[in-house]
Amino acid sequence: xxxxxxxxxxxxxxxxxxxxxxxxxxxxxxxxxxxxxxxxxxxxxxxxxxxxxxxxxxxxxxxxxxxxxxxxxxxxxxxxxxxxxxxxxxxxxxxxxxxxxxxxxxxxxxxxxxxxxxxxxxxxxxxxxxxxxxxxxxxxxxxxxxxxxxxxxxxxxxxxxxxxxxxxxxxxxxxxxxxxxxxxxxxxxxxxxxxxxxxxxxxxxxxxxxxxxxxxxxxxxxxxxxxxxxxxxxxxxxxxxxxxxxxxxxxxxxxxxxxxxxxxxxxxxxxxxxxxxxxxxxxxxxxxxxxxxxxxxxxxxxxxxxxxxxxxxxxxxxxxxxxxxxxxxxxxxxxxxxxxxxxxxxxxxxxxxxxxxxxxxxxxxxxxxxxxxxxxxxxxxxxxxxxxxxxxxxxxxxxxxxxxxxxxxxxxxxxxxxxxxxxxxxxxxxxxxxxxx
Numbered sequence: 001x002x003x004x005x006x007x008x009x010x011x012x013x014x015x016x017x018x019x020x021x022x023x024x025x026x027x028x029x030x031x032x033x034x035x036x037x038x039x040x041x042x043x044x045x046x047x048x049x050x051x052x053x054x055x056x057x058x059x060x061x062x063x064x065x066x067x068x069x070x071x072x073x074x075x076x077x078x079x080x081x082x083x084x085x086x087x088x089x090x091x092x093x094x095x096x097x098x099x100x101x102x103x104x105x106x107x108x109x110x111x112x113x114x115x116x117x118x119x120x121x122x123x124x125x126x127x128x129x130x131x132x133x134x135x136x137x138x139x140x141x142x143x144x145x146x147x148x149x150x151x152x153x154x155x156x157x158x159x160x161x162x163x164x165x166x167x168x169x170x171x172x173x174x175x176x177x178x179x180x181x182x183x184x185x186x187x188x189x190x191x192x193x194x195x196x197x198x199x200x201x202x203x204x205x206x207x208x209x210x211x212x213x214x215x216x217x218x219x220x221x222x223x224x225x226x227x228x229x230x231x232x233x234x235x236x237x238x239x240x241x242x243x244x245x246x247x248x249x250x251x252x253x254x255x256x257x258x259x260x261x262x263x264x265x266x267x268x269x270x271x272x273x274x275x276x277x278x279x280x281x282x283x284x285x286x287x288x289x290x291x292x293x294x295x296x297x298x299x300x301x302x303x304x305x306x307x308x309x310x311x312x313x314x315x316x317x318x319x320x321x322x323x324x325x326x327x328x329x330x331x332x333x334x335x336x337x338x339x340x341x342x343x344x345x346x347x348x349x350x351x352x353x354x355x356x357x358x359x360x361x362x363x364x365x366x367x368x369x370x371x372x373x374x375x376x377x378x379x380x381x382x383x384x385x386x387x388x389x390x391x392x393x394x395x396x397x398x399x400x401x402x403x404x405x406x407x408x409x410x411x412x413x414x415x416x417x418x419x420x421x422x423x424x425x426x427x428x429x430x431x432x433x434x435x436x437x
Contacts, residue, residue, distance in 0.1 A: 053232035076128035079114035080121035111395030122222040124150035128158035142199035145174040156181040165199040214247035227257030238389035241271035244368035273337035276372030281310035288339040301329040348405040349434040366392035
């Protein structure tokens with residue numbers, strides 16, 4: 001295929017790979033230095049980008065000139081990526097009342113994606129399209145849940161056989177979703193780290209392409225379009241960015257997107273990254289806290305704990321071996337950001353609050369993000385006048401078991417005299433007390 005649109009360049013040694021077909025032939029590594037980390041760069045005229053941002057955007061494919069696909073006929077899409085950035089005034093009011101901060105709070109609604117309703121859908125759509133373009137017929141992925149679901153969906157649409165490896169604690173809903181599309185599931189008797197090892201062995205044995213993880217250039221290219229959408233919808237980059245973090249493709253992609261378009265937006269810079277983990281699986285937070293205590297010594301980013309078989313109740317965040325921490329930590333420090341650990345026992349309280357205030361049912365990882373916003377306020381990590389963006393990852397339909405934890409207003413009765421009318425407002429103080437105690 002004659003490709004003059006883009007190339008992949010090794011982050012370590014600068015070697016240039018002409019296209020994804022060659023990248024796949026190289027087993028997704030640099031042939032010069034063996035690094036797995038390459039970035040995509042384009043010959044496209046970036047002065048066209050502001051024009052593409054005008055009006056409504058149905059999907060991230062609006063930005064095809066800045067995505068690594070040559071033939072638009074190969075696009076596999078469910079209208080993902082054209083999702084709203086909503087302003088949530090009730091969180092602004094809380095920050096003003098409780099902390100005296102006049103801030104703007106926006107929420108990037110990945111739960112409204114057109115595919116499976118997660119932030120993984122854009123990457124799965126781009127992957128399926130690239131595989132279709134280069135005739136890839138077999139692929140495998142190790143996942144804690146959301147990636148598995150998205151890739152199984154989109155790859156089935158592209159006619160690509162996908163073998164999915166899930167850790168033992170992955171949600172049954174994820175397994176069912178993958179199987180429903182005719183894709184293969186291997187549930188590994190062990191944690192996510194062991195799952196990745198077995199998946200890599202399967203890939204090597206059968207010569208099948210495997211997801212390259214959080215630095216996978218396909219994932220990064222798809223997710224960088226978040227930057228384009230924030231500029232389109234908000235007219236600016238947020239000052240603060242908050243998300244729940246397992247591996248960390250989000251910050252990596254944001255940084256790539258910002259660097260890529262600085263020629264047409266010269267003042268553009270990364271937001272301050274505040275990344276959240278649940279306290280039962282928070283190796284990045286532990287590493288950061290230690291580095292901060294030691295005043296960030298040389299090579300601080302290379303030291304991080306490994307949590308074997310994490311017992312978190314949030315499988316999608318159960319990454320006990322944070323291999324991308326060295327990359328993520330540098331981004332967080334460069335932006336004067338931070339990592340926060342939040343109490344896993346409180347997650348359902350935040351999900352209930354959002355359901356009441358916004359009539360939105362979030363999944364557990366999204367509730368972790370919301371909890372992190374409250375934690376950032378409490379720690380003084382948000383400044384007066386700033387714009388904060390919360391990147392919610394998934395809706396509750398991706399984690400149906402979580403619905404049971406959100407019950408709080410039911411009453412057991414055995415006669416009609418025990419049933420009395422209510423007002424919704426009567427629950428409000430109960431909900432707010434639960435998240436602020």
